Structure formats: C-alpha cells, structure tokens
Amino acid sequence: MDIRALGFDDWFGAHAEALLRPGQSVARVMTVDRGAFLVRSEQGETSAELAGRFRFGIESASELPCVGDWVGIEQASPTLAVIHAVLPRRTFLRRKAPGKTVDFQMIATNLDVACIVQSCHYDFNLHRLDRYLVAATEGGVEPVIVLSKTDLVSPDELAGLVEQIRGNGIAARVLPISTVASSGMDEFRDLLQPGRTFCLLGSSGVGKTTLVNHLLGQNALDTKAVSATGEGVHTTSRRQLIVLGNGALLVDTPGMRELGLLGATDGVESSFADFQDLASQCRFPDCTHTREPGCAVRAALAAGEVAEERYQSYLRLRKETEFHDMSYAEKRKKDRDFGRFIKTAKKDRKY
Numbered sequence: 001m002d003i004r005a006l007g008f009d010d011w012f013g014a015h016a017e018a019l020l021r022p023g024q025s026v027a028r029v030m031t032v033d034r035g036a037f038l039v040r041s042e043q044g045e046t047s048a049e050l051a052g053r054f055r056f057g058i059e060s061a062s063e064l065p066c067v068g069d070w071v072g073i074e075q076a077s078p079t080l081a082v083i084h085a086v087l088p089r090r091t092f093l094r095r096k097a098p099g100k101t102v103d104f105q106m107i108a109t110n111l112d113v114a115c116i117v118q119s120c121h122y123d124f125n126l127h128r129l130d131r132y133l134v135a136a137t138e139g140g141v142e143p144v145i146v147l148s149k150t151d152l153v154s155p156d157e158l159a160g161l162v163e164q165i166r167g168n169g170i171a172a173r174v175l176p177i178s179t180v181a182s183s184g185m186d187e188f189r190d191l192l193q194p195g196r197t198f199c200l201l202g203s204s205g206v207g208k209t210t211l212v213n214h215l216l217g218q219n220a221l222d223t224k225a226v227s228a229t230g231e232g233v234h235t236t237s238r239r240q241l242i243v244l245g246n247g248a249l250l251v252d253t254p255g256m257r258e259l260g261l262l263g264a265t266d267g268v269e270s271s272f273a274d275f276q277d278l279a280s281q282c283r284f285p286d287c288t289h290t291r292e293p294g295c296a297v298r299a300a301l302a303a304g305e306v307a308e309e310r311y312q313s314y315l316r317l318r319k320e321t322e323f324h325d326m327s328y329a330e331k332r333k334k335d336r337d338f339g340r341f342i343k344t345a346k347k348d349r350k351y
C-alpha cells in the first residue's frame, strides 16, 4: 500500500528526510496497546516496539508514539520493527493527564476531522460539547458534530438540539445520524474522503463503534448495549486506526468519562492553593491581582509573604488556563477581535 493512501504527504516527507537515518523508513501507527505497537508501511502491517535510545530520551508521555503518528522504523526481524523517531505532528487531540501536573495525554494525531459524537438521547450536553470543540480547535483539527441515535427522539426534539448548538454560537457542521433508521449515513459517508484521517470522539455508548461497523459493512468491532439509564459500559478498550473500504482513515476511541480533564484549571488550583486563599480575600471578586485596590495577593507580595517569581508564574498560568477554559464561542470571538486589532494596528502605522 502506498503510504500516501495512508495520509502521508510532502509536509511529512520533508520532516522524514530531515529526521530519518539511512536504513529507516516511515510507517503509521495503527494501534497502541501498553507499549506494543502495530504500524503500517509500504511493506504492510507489522508489530513494533520502541528503540531503547528513543525510550530513554522520552521526557513526557505525550512524546510517545500515538495512534495516527508517523514514525521512523527499522525492520529488526520479519515480524518486528523498531521505532526510532516520531515525526512532528501536524494536528493532535489531547487531554490533560490525570493528576496535579499540567501534562497531556495524546488521544490521536495527524487528524483532519474530529467527529464529536453525542447521542440525542440522554447524552446531549452543551458544556461537554464545548470542551470537545475547544480540544479539537486547539489541536488544529476541524470539528464536525455528529448527533447520533436520532431514531430515539422526535424531529422537533432534534431541531431543538440543533437550535441549542447554534444558540451557543457554535458554527461547526452538525450531522444527525441513526444507524438503526439508516438516516444520515450517506452524508456521513460523503464526509469520509479517501486519504484523510477522521476520529470518533464522545462518551461511552453513543454509538461510535456501531457507526464504524456500519461503514465496514460487518460487525468487525465489538459493541455492547447500553444500560437503561443510557450509561455506556466502555466497550471499546483501545484506540485504533481503521482503513475503510473507500480509503478514508478512521480512529475509533473508547468513550472518555473524565471530560473535565480536557480543561486545565485544576492544575492551577492545586499548585497555587495559597494564592486561591489570598484571592478570596481581595476586595473585588473578579480581581486580576495586577492593579486593583484592596488586592490581598499584592498585599502579600508587598509584605514579602509571596515571592515575586511565584507571583509572576501564577499570573502567567492563570492567563493560560483562562484562555484554555474559555468556551469555543468566546475563543472564536477573541480570535476575531484580535484579528481586527492587528488590522487596525497595521492601518494606523505610518511607515
């Protein structure tokens, strides 16, 4: 199989040329299972493991090969390849790793489109939708909203959901779909162009894998009935990249329960607990701790109870996470405002 059919292009080609040593070739990571990899190259599919040198150079989990990555491999035996390098990622989906540190876990990389699946029944949640949209946009991935199981709601209810989405300033494409009633499937198939990479995201039980099976025309992957409350049971246990019959590439993911992890606010709160206490004593509840009168944080700084450096890093992290936690619509607005600001600034320049 030509690697271009797997999504390889000149952008990756240039990086491969710069990064790969003689004897190494490129392959795409299809699955990751606790340190064991399945990669696909022009020679076909093979198991792979990390080269020792590469493994020891890893500083954070996000540097490890992830589903969708292009890697540099060397064939160690007829059945095993060794991974020497990960090519730079053009796009990615990640979430904050559990715990206090602000480290990230890659969900999938080098994606063209993220299909954010929410079921019309039980699962629909605007706030959660927003978190997914932010995650996709931050990673440079185009989001498409898939409203699944439309057979379980009335046309009016479905229209109401779409209205709620639009009412929140979300302009992303919305695809209503039902595998049971076979509706919306043609539109979904049209979206899946050959050589492009898609990812299915969303809570457990919304029907992601069922969708893949319908596209494959067979029950190749496991699915499981949801409980009476609509809660899924986590049927899919690992991420995998699937090559569809028409040549499109699709990553099925296990439903993620810990969606708050897509935000990073908890990181600030736990590592700057003392600042949170001080901030609660500021005169104004929306104090930015920079110039407001009656600011307890600055008072502590002036009294030498708080080090200047820590104060600066608190402000920096606060700014970052505030932006991170802004809603999708707010961010879009901010980007637009910023674009306008740049334009005006350019116009005002006299030289």
Ligand SMILES: Nc1nc2c(ncn2[C@@H]2O[C@H](COP(=O)(O)OP(=O)(O)OP(=O)(O)O)[C@@H](O)[C@H]2O)c(=O)[nH]1
Binding pocket: 148, 149, 150, 151, 152, 177, 178, 179, 180, 181, 202, 203, 204, 205, 206, 207, 208, 209, 210, 211, 222, 223, 224, 225, 226, 232, 233, 234, 235, 236, 237, 253, 254, 255, 256
């Ligand atoms: N009514 C209805 N049920 C559906 C539809 N699509 C899928 N289901 C059912 O929803 C249940 C869960 O489907 P899965 O495909 O396993 O869900 P999933 O999103 O892959 O779940 P995880 O792998 O746990 O993340 C199954 O019982 C499916 O038969 C649909 O369009 N309508």
Ligand SMILES: [Mg+2]
Binding pocket: 208, 209, 210, 222, 223, 235, 236, 252, 253, 254, 255
């Ligand atoms: Mg599944």
Ligand SMILES: [Zn+2]
Binding pocket: 279, 282, 283, 287, 288, 289, 290, 292, 294, 295, 296, 297, 298
């Ligand atoms: Zn303050």
